[in-house]
Amino acid sequence: MNIGEVAERAGLPPKTIRYYEDIGLIRPLRSDNGYRAFQKNDLHKLAFLGRARALGFSIEDCRTLLALYDDSTRESAQVKQIAEEHLHQIDEKIAQLKSMRNTLAHLVEACHGDHRPDCPILKDLSNANVD
Amino acid sequence: MNIGEVAERAGLPPKTIRYYEDIGLIRPLRSDNGYRAFQKNDLHKLAFLGRARALGFSIEDCRTLLALYDDSTRESAQVKQIAEEHLHQIDEKIAQLKSMRNTLAHLVEACHGDHRPDCPILKDLSNANVD
DNA sequence: CTTGACCTTCCACCTGCTGGAAGCACCATT
DNA sequence: AATGGTGCTTCCAGCAGGTGGAAGGTCAAG
Known part of the structure; x- marks a missing residue:
């Protein structure tokens, strides 16, 4: 082939x-x-x-x-261990994405999304504690 | 600074x-x-x-x-649009990871994980329709 | 005998950084 | 004034996991 x-x-x-x-x-x-x-x-x-x-x-x-x-x-145990570790990593990744999703969903909800410049999303992003 | x-x-x-x-x-x-x-x-x-x-x-x-x-x-609408698109992508990513997780979790469950070579995980991975 | 599809290698590029080397700049001691 | 340590600079290379394209060889059909 x-x-x-x-x-x-x-x-x-x-x-x-x-x-x-x-x-x-x-x-x-x-x-x-x-x-x-x-x-x-x-x-x-x-x-x-x-x-x-x-x-x-x-x-x-x-x-x-x-x-x-x-x-x-x-030994199937070796395979299972790799798979379990990977499963764990996937779980962590999902948790992280869910947390992002939560925050972002709140922000999107709070933004009227119209022609006015006022925007809670930008406001939140710029509201880091930096001074 | x-x-x-x-x-x-x-x-x-x-x-x-x-x-x-x-x-x-x-x-x-x-x-x-x-x-x-x-x-x-x-x-x-x-x-x-x-x-x-x-x-x-x-x-x-x-x-x-x-x-x-x-x-x-x-216009806040521009910001909101970007955020919504990103939110959507996150949702897709989460769905994809959940699907992976599901499949993998089933496989891990099915594997005894002992000293024997018999392994449903490898079996599934090699079971693609290829011939 | 030419055309077009397929194959080859090699090199660059993608995202989003990170590490390291070589070389100035600055500040505090001595 | 010299020294040492830290901080700054630039540049080059590399990570994962491929993807795109150029330049060129091969094969089968018409």
Whole structure:
């Protein structure tokens, strides 16, 4: 398989696939013409990467997960730990965004949003304790 | 005021302040010795930027907000629109993270996390429709 | 035999900073 | 006046995780 077909099937842009090779996540063979010659295994790994990235795992997490995926003697505890840590990070991120959202929603509500210059949003933003 | 004091009072690292000058968000005067000479107004703008960034506004949004902040003839509707769009983006981000969280939480729950290699997390990640 | 789609590499750019090196400026001691 | 320590300056590089584009080789169809 050439990169175009693999990209199509894995649902990743060719550029991203080349990048993943660059950083050593995959190591596709090469044909005589210099084209990357992807095997089924590469395709599976790329799809795996696509799913893991869609779940927000970092590239380094993906690297580890892929190594575990390849290792038939792995312990599921290792995988679970990575996933749990990531879950925790997602929770933190959600909490942070919710807090932003709250503040911002109040400000938006308080702003009439008309032709007048008076604006509680700007007022709040400039009201930092700085003097 | 020198950059150190301003950094302290605005709650931003000196590096960040130099960067903000670099990209044209602020234009502090210079003393004869070449040091940046911050006025009260610069300090207020930096604090404003700090608050806006903490609410997740992009640098480009901040640029626009700062221009509106400076413009006494602004219409609050302009500010409100930016804030509403940003709010919307936050909501989307939260929804996306919640969806990730859901999927991941199910997977983590399903994984025994012991010394055996059998792992529903890896299984799910590799189960993309690819053939 | 040419056209167009596909592939290759390489380099730059994106966001929003952050770290570090090399070199002045300033202030307080000695 | 010299010295030492801190603070300031600029510039260059790098982080994540790609994306865009240029310059050029390859392949299959007409």
